[in-house]
Amino acid sequence: MNDTSKIIIENILTKQREFFAGNQTRDISFRIEQLKKFKSAIKIFEKSIADALWTDLHKSFEEAYITEISIVNQDIDYHIRHLKKWSKPKRVPTPLHLLPSSSKIIYEPLGVSLIVAPWNYPFQLLMNALVGSISAGNCAILKPSPYSENTAKVMEELIKGTFASEYIDIVQGGRKTNELLFKQKFDIIFYTGSPAVGKVVMNAAAEHLTPVVLELGGKSPCIVDKDANLSVAARRIVWGKTINAGQTCIAPDYLLVHASVKEALIEEIKLTIREMFGDDMQKSKHFGRIVNDKAFDRLSGYLTNGKIVAGGITDKSKRYISLTLLDEVKPEDAVMQEEIFGPILPIMTFTEIDEAIAYINSNEKPLAFYYFGKSKMAKEVLMKTTSGGGCINDTVVHVGNHHLPFGGVGNSGMGKYHGKDSFLAFSNRRSIVSTPTWMDLPLKYVPYKFFKLIRKII
Structure with a gap:
């Protein structure tokens, strides 16, 4: 895919700044109309989107709809229903010493957004962020992955057929296009991808003091405790790990299993794989493919770590790797050094929960966290660890609740979105105090004759 030139990028940015200055995007009815147009366009393009996802990643229509199209549609509907309420100025209390003034928060658009998305959920991760940009009243330049x-x-x-380019536009290309975009001055940069590139984005944004939302990744742990329901845990772990062939930022990256239930869990997982995908996963339309040869080679290299107890079948010509369980994995193994981002599931054991907690806390803060076991212990584990989000007795599903903020912490990202948090991410919360002129108390003025009284008040 050809890169977009600097001249084209600068021309789009100039036109969008001019359009934003006209204040049309500040109008709430305009924003709602654009969201409705957006949803109508998605409906028209639904089959084309699904077909493209099948070609790129071997996603079935069902998976494409559940994990990409429906998530964007639900968020659009949620914003249409609530935008008028969210965008109203919010009255807040005013302390006694500032009376008779009144105080409020005004929600205003930041300006021109840059939204850069990865390849693994190419539709959802680009378009879901766009919902927030539109809702908050911004213009936007979109950059998908090549x-x-x-x-x-x-x-x-879809974008060029739905929106005027001076309002929302999309540019194509690879690393060169990204570098050109990051050199421009935007009012917010929303980036989804790896922590390594996230640092590049943050460094570039610092040049213009541009705010950033970074949706990154990491090694999301999954604890299976001794009192977990193993058959349910197996189904939910396999489901969460096989969506998009494990190429999911919040997929369970590795298992920490109580030693007393490890063998039983492995057998349940094997059974679940057969139930979901049959005897040959490669023939299932519901199991994806690795995005490219480079990623395939990296993932294949992990298969030498530990002991393969399930899966381990590869076909480079089809970029296929079966869901593979690696037992007897050590913390120093290569598979435990970086986010796997594929259908490989290392297994380590513990005998006391504090061992698992200590291991998790010795690494970077993860994007997601999963625990299978009784709720009492789950509360303790949550209290002693941290993550961007997570589930108790499930995996991945928290991403589908637009009432929950989604995002990372530390190395797994900064900033939140989904639902109202998307509106807030792309908004400036402007603090305003309004003071009447019919009264002008002398307390605040030099030479502070009433200082003793002021000290009693504040």
């Missing part, structure tokens, strides 16, 4: 080329082309057709 690794999901077919989906990127469909999204370009």
Whole structure:
């Protein structure tokens, strides 16, 4: 996919700044109308989006709809229903020493947004952020990943056919285009991708003091305790790990299993794999493919770590790797050094829960955290660890609740979005105090004749 030139990027940015200065995007009815147009366009392009996701990543229509299209549609509907309420100025209390003034928060758009998305959920991760940008009243330049080329082309057709380019536009390309974009002055940069590139984005944004939302990743742990329901845990772990062939930022990255239930859990997982995908996963339309040869080679290299107790089948010509369980994995193994981002599930054991907690806390703060076991212990584990989000006795599903903020912490990201948090992410919360002129108390003025009284008040 060809890169976009500097001249084109600068021209789009100039036109969008001019359009934003006209204040049309500040109008709430305009924003709601754009959200409705957006949803209508998604409906028209639904089949094209699903077909492109199948070509790029071997996603079935069902998976494409559940994990990409429906999530964006639900968020659009939620914003349409609540935007008028969210955007109203919010009255807040005023302390005694500032009376008779009144105080409020005004929600105003930041300006022109840059939204850069990865290849693994190319539609959802680009368009869900766009919902927040539209809702908050911004213009936007979108940049999809070239690794999901077919989906990127469909999204370009959708965007250019739905919105005026001076309002929302999309540019294509690889690293060179990203570098050109990051050098420009935007009012907010919303980036989803790896922590390594997140640091590049943050460094570039610092040049203009541009605020950033960074949705990154990391090694999301999954604890299976001795009192967990193993059959349920197996189904939910397999489901969460096999969506998009494990190429999911919040997929369970590795298992920490109580030693007393490890063998039983492995057998339950094997059974679940057969129930979900049959005897040959490669023949299932519901199991994806690795995005490219480079990623395939990296993942295949992990299969030498530990002991393969399930899966381990590969086909480079189809970029296929079966869901693979690696037992007897050590913390120093390569598979435990970086986010796996594929259908490989290392297993380590513990005998006391504090061992698992200590291991998790010795690493970077994860994007997601999963615990299978009784709720009493779950509360203790949550209190002693941290993550961007997570589930108790489930995996991944928290991303589908737009009432919950989604995002990372520390190395797994900064800033939150989804639902109202998307509106807030792209808004400036402007603090305003209004003071009447019919009264002008002398307390605050030099030479502070009433200082003794002021000290009693504040």
